[in-house]
Amino acid sequence: MKVEVIVQNEKDAIAAEQSGADRLELVSAISEGGLTPSYGTIVRVLASVRIPVQVMIRPHSYDFVYDESDFQTIKEDILMTKMLGANGIVFGCLCKNGNIDEPLLEAVLDLADGMDITFHRAFDAVKNQQDAYKALCKYGDKIKRILTSGGKNNAANATAELHHLVKLSHTHNCAIIMPGAGLTPDNIKSVAIETEAKEFHFGSGVRKHQSFAHPIDKQKLKYLKNELNSII
Structure with missing residues (x-):
């Protein structure tokens, strides 16, 4: 069982690592759903921890549809x-019709070649999650995981949908x-x-x-790690 934690700065990153996080997602502007962090923040966080850091790449919070100008950023x-x-x-x-924007995704995957890639919650805005998952399987050698709440606002209310996606990932031997x-x-x-x-x-x-206006609660993070470990 692995736990990924959203962090916004060096202090968050250190606290998360000390409390048992396995991986970090580094973002800025969390109130906007998470945008690309600054150069300085990335430098400071990478220097402060040893666990893997996934950096959010998102140029704006309007939606997940990007034009050529967005692509350059x-x-x-x-x-x-x-x-x-x-x-x-x-x-x-995504495309405006709710499908995965595959040409843009392919360009991004080429740029990020060799990096660990997560497809984020744009997946929760797709027209059909099963079809979208199968589309992403074309890039299974590069996209390692898909972050999703099962198409609902709260993952705890979408356990049936998530379980179906998990089974689909096993069937296709594709993104986690x-x-x-x-x-x-x-x-x-x-x-x-x-x-x-x-x-x-x-x-x-x-x-x-x-x-997010308050720091990471180390006791909460340690507790949930214990909860997950107790399942094994």
């Missing part, structure tokens, strides 16, 4: 992130399904059992007062 951010030595990136892109959104130390055990997922993504659920 995405390109520069990926090259910067790669140059700085980040483990991987978190990215997602990583539930996220609304996960807490109190519901993680039941979500893990019902979905049979092996990786989980946490944000405000591991912070004091369950708010």
Whole structure:
């Protein structure tokens, strides 16, 4: 069982690693759903931890549809992130019709060649998740996991949908399904059992007062790690 934690800065990163996080997702502007962090933040976080860091690549919060101008920004951010030595990136892109924007995705995958890649919650805005999953399987050698709440606002309310996606991932031997959104130390055990997922993504659920305005709660993070380990 692996736990990924959203972090916004060096202090978050250190606290998450000390509390047992297996991987970090580094973002800025979390109130906007997460955007690409600054150069300085990436440098500081990478220097402060030893666990893998996935850097969000998202140029704006309007939607997940990107034009040529957006792509140029995405390109520069990926090259910067790669140059700085980040483990991987978190990215997602859609067409206006709700399908995966495969030409753009292919261009991004080429730029990020050699990096660990997560397709983010743009997946929750697709027209059909099963069809979208199968489309992403074309890139199974590069896209390692898909972050999703099963198409609902809260992953804990979509365990049946997530379980189906997990089974689909086993059938196609493709990208891992990583539930996220609304996960807490109190519901993680039941979500893990019902979905049979092996990786989980946490944000405000591991912070004091369950708010990004407050620091990571080390005791919460340690507790949920114990809850997951007890399932094995």
